[in-house]
Amino acid sequence: MARSFANRLKGLPAPATIEMARRARALKAEGKPVISLALGEPDFATPPAVVEAAHQAALAGQTKYPPVDGTPALKAAIARKFTRENGLDYKPEEIMVSNGGKQVIFNAFMATLNAGDEVVVPTPYWVSYPLIARMFGATPVYVSCREEDGFRLKADELAKVLTSRTRWVVLNFPNNPTGGVCSADDLRAIAEVLRQYPDIWILSDEIYEHLVFDGAKSASIAAVAPDLKDRTITLNGVSKAYAMTGWRVGFAGGPADLIATMRGVQGNATSGVCSIAQAAAAAALDGPADLVQEMVATYGRRRRMVVEALRAIPGFTCAMPDGAFYAYPGVAGCLGRTTAAGKRLETDHDFALALLEEAFVATVPGSAFGHSPYLRLSCATADETLQEACQRIAQFVEGLQ
Template sequence: MPEYQPASRVTRIKESASVQAAARVRELKAEGRQIVDLTVGEPDFDTPEHIKQAAIEAIEAGETKYTSVTGTPKLQAAILSYVESRTGLRYTPKELTIGGGAKQVIYTALMASLNEGDEVIIPAPYWVSYPDMVLANDGTPVIVPCGEESGFKLTPEALRAAITPATRWLILNAPSNPTGAVYSRAELEELGAVLLEHPNVYTLTDEIYDEIYFGEGRITSLATAVPALRDRILIVNGVSKAYAMTGWRLGYAVGPAAVVASINKLQSQISSCPSSVSQAAAAAALSGDQSFITESVEVYRSRRDAAVAGLNAIDGLSCRTPEGAFYAYVNCSGAIGKTTPSGSKIQSDQDFVLYLLDAASVAVIPGSAYGLAPYFRISFATSLETINAGVEAIDKAVRALS
């Protein structure tokens, strides 16, 4: 038999770094190692009871068949009402797409719109999947480094310099994974002024963490800040992070009808529709009692404060206070060039992360996976006990360096 050769779209991408890290932690735990896992990018809370009950009721009522590609009328109404309450903008069902998680929606949006050579601007640090999604769909990722001096945020000057005649999309993620950075309304207006100069550039705003925000009021969407861009913005969101529903796999997007129609055409051939049971649960999440969000955000806030304070107390590490999401992006430049007790030199954030796993049994993800080094990402979507144990072990490991 001839040797199997994967398609080029497979060979030009890599496996998700966060998926790899989670798999490695599972392997080590299976071997009997006690690992302090600070990699997990999902809430450690259970899905709220009223949401689970809505799914149970849907099953018992026989709502287990195919639905429309664009979802049930109940879910459509819940999403459009939620989006309007958040953005102040009204969308119609023809401007709505629903998929098996926000990740699938982003992927199909790129699949529906990119041709070979089209460029996608991706500010770094970025969520690990963005560049590979672009590559898998024949596009060219244009990585724009956004360092601590700009709060890990894209500036108008950097955006203007990155745009070319081949630019098709800008991807903007806030609150950010991995930094927790959030754009102010004024910052979005400045970015919007640049985008208005380039009518062929669309913007995909990944707002999956929009409810996990530690500031006053609510975060501002680019579409709200610059309404003139409404017909060139695809707002992506879902129920995974805000409602602790990662395994339910339900995401959605609202945006230009022509873009949405292309996505839905692909969706009709990919998976027909999202799970009908998950749709019922998502409708209950978006339209029901929202107290879970308020309570969970306060828990995340206390965890964030403990993690940031503990990490900043470690000589050689520093960490900005994230404004949203449940991640901290830690500068480990003070550890680069040092030597471990075993005699190995730490030459990169990858080396440092491997040292923490080996010497301290703490699992984190290197910043190089997110496009900006030398950093590492921790998740504080875990218990205070785990966070404190992790910080203590990291401190001990850093002190052991020479």
């Protein structure tokens, strides 16, 4: 058999986050004492009341095919959430529920992109935006967010990369991997630029909106610039804020025509999201905010501890993130040197690989997020584990020649 695969997938790498986690697991299976800070997954448990809501939904017979775009109960909870937390009113036909936020992006891009279109993605970026865009023949175009700007997107930088081919602009603040948060004023300036391009769709990925620290405030572009709401997809989900990564519930608010087209895509791909998970997500959105508060306090404390430990390592720089649960240290000062095992470190990828193989700490190199030389460390793990990881990184760097 001539084993051929779709041209649209040619040259697409596997996300480096998943690749590093795979290597870490392989070393662990060999009995090595691996600490993995590679994946972005809360270490909290899903709140018991949410699990109980799923249990009750299953017992009550909510076990049939759900509507493709979400159960009426979850859509109502999502509408309440958008009104309460974002100042955004969406009607039921302007809301859709997908298999994680990731499927929202997949649906939206599949519904709109043609070969040759451009998708503007600020760097550092979450790995999936450019990969999904490329699956549909579009070209990712990058705009840099700098460490000295707190990794916020500057409107004048965005203006430089927009063209008549731009179909989407992706905004992801609080940002994965940097934790950068754009203020309402930043978004107002960005909106001013976008007004000059009425044919561009806007993807506002707000999945980390609750995870902000030290008074930082996340804002929704559709609320800050209501005239852009009819071309904005406001994306969110329960994975990060409610420690529900495995339940696979993401959602979006957006204009009815785009949502209807996305529903068509999803109807032919996966149909509606697991009915029981949708009941759980509704309980999470309508439930008390205590767990979110507890997580924010914990992540805020841990990220300070990690950033301070990393800043003390010679050759490292590290901005204090305003949001999300990652640290994104710069490692430029460690490149060009050789590890204790004789590996020369030319890139952040070399650094991350050697750190994993010699100190058994799994991180993700900045190259995976389009912004080098940096590393991403997830702070969503126990304090002692983070302390041990930072000590190992410090020792590893001390051993560089």
